Amino acid sequence: MKKSGLLERLAVGPVICAEGYLFELERRGYLQAGAYVPEVVLDFPEQVENLHRDFLRAGSDVIEAFTYYAHREKLRLIGREADLEPMNRQALAIAKKVAAEGNALVAGNICNTNVYEPNNRDAERQIRAMFEEQVSWVVEAGVDFIIAETFSWLGEAEIALDVIKRTKLPSVVTFALHRHGTMRDGFKPAEAAKKIEQQGADVVGLNCIRGIRTMMPSIEEIRKAVSIHVAALPVPYRTTIAEPTFESLTEKDQECAHCIPDGRSFPVALDPFQVTRYEIAEFGRQAYAMGVNYLGVCCGAGPHHIRALAESLGREPAASRFSPDMSKHYAYGNDQKLKAANREYAKDL
Ligand SMILES: [Zn+2]
Numbered sequence: 001m002k003k004s005g006l007l008e009r010l011a012v013g014p015v016i017c018a019e020g021y022l023f024e025l026e027r028r029g030y031l032q033a034g035a036y037v038p039e040v041v042l043d044f045p046e047q048v049e050n051l052h053r054d055f056l057r058a059g060s061d062v063i064e065a066f067t068y069y070a071h072r073e074k075l076r077l078i079g080r081e082a083d084l085e086p087m088n089r090q091a092l093a094i095a096k097k098v099a100a101e102g103n104a105l106v107a108g109n110i111c112n113t114n115v116y117e118p119n120n121r122d123a124e125r126q127i128r129a130m131f132e133e134q135v136s137w138v139v140e141a142g143v144d145f146i147i148a149e150t151f152s153w154l155g156e157a158e159i160a161l162d163v164i165k166r167t168k169l170p171s172v173v174t175f176a177l178h179r180h181g182t183m184r185d186g187f188k189p190a191e192a193a194k195k196i197e198q199q200g201a202d203v204v205g206l207n208c209i210r211g212i213r214t215m216m217p218s219i220e221e222i223r224k225a226v227s228i229h230v231a232a233l234p235v236p237y238r239t240t241i242a243e244p245t246f247e248s249l250t251e252k253d254q255e256c257a258h259c260i261p262d263g264r265s266f267p268v269a270l271d272p273f274q275v276t277r278y279e280i281a282e283f284g285r286q287a288y289a290m291g292v293n294y295l296g297v298c299c300g301a302g303p304h305h306i307r308a309l310a311e312s313l314g315r316e317p318a319a320s321r322f323s324p325d326m327s328k329h330y331a332y333g334n335d336q337k338l339k340a341a342n343r344e345y346a347k348d349l
Helices: 006-012 021-027 045-058 072-077 081-100 121-141 154-165 189-198 212-225 277-289 303-312 318-322 340-348
Strands: 015-018 062-064 105-111 145-151 171-175 203-207 229-233 294-297
Touching: 006 015, 015 062, 015 303, 021 045, 045 062, 045 081, 045 303, 045 318, 062 081, 072 081, 072 121, 081 105, 081 121, 105 121, 105 154, 121 154, 145 154, 154 171, 154 189, 171 189, 171 229, 189 203, 189 212, 203 212, 203 294, 212 229, 212 277, 277 294, 277 303, 294 303, 303 318
Parallel strands: 015 294, 062 105, 105 145, 145 171, 171 203, 203 229, 229 294
Antiparallel strands: none
């Protein structure tokens, strides 16, 4: 049976895309916070494969090749430029292998280069060349669509989209909104989304940087502004109006704040801000009701978040077999086989 593609799936319901590989593999001890280069793809490929599989079991419809920051600029920074091509090809091969286990879509990925400057033709040429080489490996690998993500400059997203369009594969373009809530080239998110729609993207939206509460108002504006599919992939942290991005979150417990280097919780001391799986489920229901049908969670996501998102959309992924059932908990449960004295003691726990 032929696998249905991204656009066919979006036409009939939501599509879930798990992201956040950098943060999760950093927590597990397989890559370094700071440069955040996916060296794990070459150094511990089985770990990437396992995480893809965890997300697939949890209900992700998309296995996104882990090539985020596997571009020439980043590899030069860490002195592994010679590994650029093998790293990209290996990431694509791993993603394809796992996707085939569960009828999932395979996505290629390109992202922010951190070298973009407005009106700098040299930088634009350099960025285009970086995207072209990555996209050529994506095309050779054979994927279902390509994600261009985490762009804070519209200008850079436009270059990415142009490179993807030449492949004729479906495209998902997502922006990352920093503290001011606009693109760095000044566009409001809805204006930027409109331009990306006009330039032929299939899906447009936001990923990373903002938590649910501070991302959704912009998602709503984007939804109103465009007629293509909209994507929302927040970070699973409780961002606020005062601290709208995960980079700006600060520890409020003074007894804990002193031990955090430079007092900056980002990126590896964000644990106290983590949302619960129930908040992710609520996000899924609300976003889908709003007409946002490409959904996921970005940096900080674990498989339990993706499972909650999938279940909120009426799915029952393989990992739902182990979704919570407190009826057999020794104290909080109501199963008649449980010891009455422990159930009675529940109020004293
Ligand atoms: Zn992210």
